[in-house]
Amino acid sequence: MRWRLFRRRLSISSPRMTVRSHLPWPLRWAAVAVALGFSGALALWAFEFGKGIAGLDHESRNAAQVLGQLREQMDDLKRDRDQAQSIANTADSLLKAERATQQRLAEQVKALEMENQALKDDLGFFERLLPASGEGMTVRGLQASVPAAGQLRFQLLVMQQGGRTQPEFRGRYEVLLSGTQDGKAWAPPTPALTKPLQMRQYQRIDGLTEIPVNVVVRQVQVRVLDEQGRLHATQSLKL
Template sequence: MPTPAVALRLRRFRRRFGIAAPKLVVRSHFPWLWFALPALLFVVTAGVIGGLIARSGDVGMLGREDDGLRKQILAQREELNILRSTAGTGQNAVSIERASQQQLLGRIQWLEAQNAALKEDILLFERLVPVVGDGAAVRVESFRVVQRAPGRFTYRMLLAFQPDKLTPDFRGRLQLAISFAQSGKSVQLVLPDKRETFAGFEIELKRFLRREGEFELPESATLLGVEARILQGDALKSKLSAQL
């Protein structure tokens, strides 16, 4: 015969598994990872969406800032072009002004030389006396040489002729004997240097003749002296050294 304690346990067992036993609910079991993964995915998705929204706002702000910088660069570039154009115009104006001043100065010097030569001619005409002697004679009354530019020189001379009954005029040619120094050496140049160029040095006068011309030397040369010679055929009729 079972003891009271054993009988009590039997009754409880019957109640749990018998007709009077409580209803049993069967539920499906899901691992906890199945719940953790969707939650994690939701959090990540929300973070990405939030980041995209924030980045979209930053991109819009950067775009506006970039547009502002571009406009500022364009404005500064236009201002720089204006300043460059103004500076170029100013430099051109200064260069033109300097060139004009140099040309004007050269023109003034040339006019002063011409004025001095004309005054000298007037004085020569005033004091000019007939050549002593019975025969016709020609002479160089004045001879001046002026440097116009490096290596370029102009000359000016006044010739006088005393005619007689047999020789009413004079025909001959002009010759220039030019002495200059170059590279430590003394050099002499005679113009015209060729017979073919004699035509440009022929002279013809009855009483007076003013003759002007120019000649060139190497820019490194130093002019020492110039002598004007009046020739008739190969005979020397008159000569005079120039005033430099």
């Protein structure tokens, strides 16, 4: 009987047994955490040791140093770029100002050239009109044109020869016209224009007078008279 009970316990049909630990679960978790931490520390040590053996730690430090140097160079390049941009902006402003100045100077030079040409023309006009010698009042360089219908423009130079010792002349000049009107002779009895004249050595006259629209002027005559009506000089021009 006892043998049967003993054999039943050793057989497959014997009742199940459960082995339970007597440690509480907080201690078990602590033990697991300690084991994991030890394993992690061991793995980190092995990794760092392997890097030291392979030279990766030295290369990492070199890479960090090179990265720092590259950053410093990039900062230097940025400063150089900003400085170059500032210089370029200043140069562009100076270039624009120089171009504007050159344009103004070109305009001034052009105006001076025109003024110089006008002075040359006036000088040539006076040189052609100056007499070689003699004394008294003369009318020289009489010119006339018809700029528009009913108008006559004239130019002349009145000169009093004899030097600066000549007294001042006071009088008038008259413009007389003659020509044809509707195919017939036309000669007004009175001057077409009378103007006072006061001068010492010379006086350039540029005037405009009105004429009938249907008149064709053939001759222009200019007379210079003093205050008493005495004739001092005259000149005629045929058109």
